[in-house]
Amino acid sequence: MKLINLGFTKKLQQYCLDNSIDPNNVGRVIAEHKERYDVRTEKGVIIAEVTGKIIYEADDRSDFPGVGDWVVVRGEGDQHNIEKIFPRSSVLKRKAVSNPTGSQIIATNIDYGLIVQALNRDFNINRLERYVTICNDASIHPIVVLSKADLVYQDQLESAVQNAKERLNEVQVIATSAETRLGFRELENVIQKYKTYCLLGSSGVGKSTIINKLIGYERMKTNDIGSTTNKGRHTTTNRQLIVLGSGGILVDNPGLREVGVGDAEEGLESTFSHITELGKSCRFNDCKHVTEKGCAILDAIDSGDVDSSSYENYMRMQREVEHYQSSDLDRRQKGKALAKIVKDAKRFKKYKY
Numbered sequence: 001m002k003l004i005n006l007g008f009t010k011k012l013q014q015y016c017l018d019n020s021i022d023p024n025n026v027g028r029v030i031a032e033h034k035e036r037y038d039v040r041t042e043k044g045v046i047i048a049e050v051t052g053k054i055i056y057e058a059d060d061r062s063d064f065p066g067v068g069d070w071v072v073v074r075g076e077g078d079q080h081n082i083e084k085i086f087p088r089s090s091v092l093k094r095k096a097v098s099n100p101t102g103s104q105i106i107a108t109n110i111d112y113g114l115i116v117q118a119l120n121r122d123f124n125i126n127r128l129e130r131y132v133t134i135c136n137d138a139s140i141h142p143i144v145v146l147s148k149a150d151l152v153y154q155d156q157l158e159s160a161v162q163n164a165k166e167r168l169n170e171v172q173v174i175a176t177s178a179e180t181r182l183g184f185r186e187l188e189n190v191i192q193k194y195k196t197y198c199l200l201g202s203s204g205v206g207k208s209t210i211i212n213k214l215i216g217y218e219r220m221k222t223n224d225i226g227s228t229t230n231k232g233r234h235t236t237t238n239r240q241l242i243v244l245g246s247g248g249i250l251v252d253n254p255g256l257r258e259v260g261v262g263d264a265e266e267g268l269e270s271t272f273s274h275i276t277e278l279g280k281s282c283r284f285n286d287c288k289h290v291t292e293k294g295c296a297i298l299d300a301i302d303s304g305d306v307d308s309s310s311y312e313n314y315m316r317m318q319r320e321v322e323h324y325q326s327s328d329l330d331r332r333q334k335g336k337a338l339a340k341i342v343k344d345a346k347r348f349k350k351y352k353y
């Protein structure tokens with residue numbers, strides 16, 4: 001398979017030229033295991049480890065390769081090393097709600113996020129807004145997929161779709177059913193050649209099933225309907241990148257339990273631009289938009305121009321971002337203080353002897 005079929009862009013080609021990288025040594029990470037990565041190159045799939053240099057230079061877990069990364073691999077026989085990670089066009093990270101050190105790469109170099117929620121049990125508009133915020137923050141185009149349409153009544157389906165469209169204004173919303181194939185033509189139409197799509201959502205909503213339907217055979221392991229013992233357990237255990245016959249590239253993920261927005265300030269700004277723009281036109285400079293009389297946002301809520309639940313959800317995530325940022329600052333200050341102690345100790349040692 002050619003690199004272009006894996007999503008290799010002109011920009012990456014240029015990067016190779018500028019940095020004298022031989023494209024024969026380039027591949028894309030298609031799966032991640034404990035300490036090994038499956039890297040797909042033009043010659044086939046190589047199993048590789050990271051070099052000491054990458055480990056040594058890493059400040060954070062996101063400095064390690066993730067599924068979707070373009071890398072330079074070199075080696076022979078069954079010993080191959082990832083020597084370099086290309087600059088990423090996007091990074092999708094999972095952040096714990098209050099623990100800044102807990103961030104983890106979901107996938108990199110993603111163009112679109114397919115946010116999947118099941119219509120029967122999982123549908124939650126606030127959580128959808130959360131996912132959209134995370135995608136927007138990472139400059140990933142969000143698309144909402146409401147799955148398992150066959151398990152709800154038509155009016156339930158219609159009101160959920162309408163509700164989602166109203167709250168998420170510009171975002172495309174597609175209702176699907178793997179049973180009846182409802183929405184699959186529309187889904188196939190949004191999946192473009194050479195573009196990478198990451199499936200996001202809770203466990204059991206049907207992400208892997210959607211991929212199987214798009215491929216046309218049962219490639220991904222999915223949850224067996226009959227087994228209730230499996231409840232709450234992830235069926236997909238590791239991330240995986242696959243290329244569709246139509247040319248689109250998909251990344252399957254284990255379901256996410258918790259969707260923290262972390263420091264997604266810009267994501268909030270763009271997801272809720274209709275609210276933040278009003279905030280700028282507020283007649284009070286220091287308006288908190290909570291109780292102030294004559295506040296532009298509160299007036300818009302009163303007149304029905306802004307949905308009050310959407311505003312509440314925005315405020316909740318805003319507080320979460322502030323909390324995240326202050327604990328992140330705290331952590332970095334503690335880190336600095338520790339570094340100083342170590343440095344002082346070293347200096348002390350030097351002078352002592």
Ligand SMILES: Nc1nc2c(ncn2[C@@H]2O[C@H](COP(=O)(O)OP(=O)(O)OP(=O)(O)O)[C@@H](O)[C@H]2O)c(=O)[nH]1
Pocket residue numbers: 147148149150151176177178179202203204205206207208209210221222223224225233234235236237253254255256
């Ligand atoms: N009725 C119905 N069942 C579906 C549909 N899509 C998926 N399912 C069932 O839902 C269950 C979970 O599907 P999976 O595809 O494994 O879910 P997942 O999102 O990949 O779950 P994790 O890998 O754990 O994150 C399976 O039993 C599927 O058969 C659908 O459209 N309709």
Ligand SMILES: [Mg+2]
Pocket residue numbers: 207208209221222235236252253254255
């Ligand atoms: Mg799955």
Ligand SMILES: [Zn+2]
Pocket residue numbers: 279282283284287288289290292295296297298
């Ligand atoms: Zn205000």
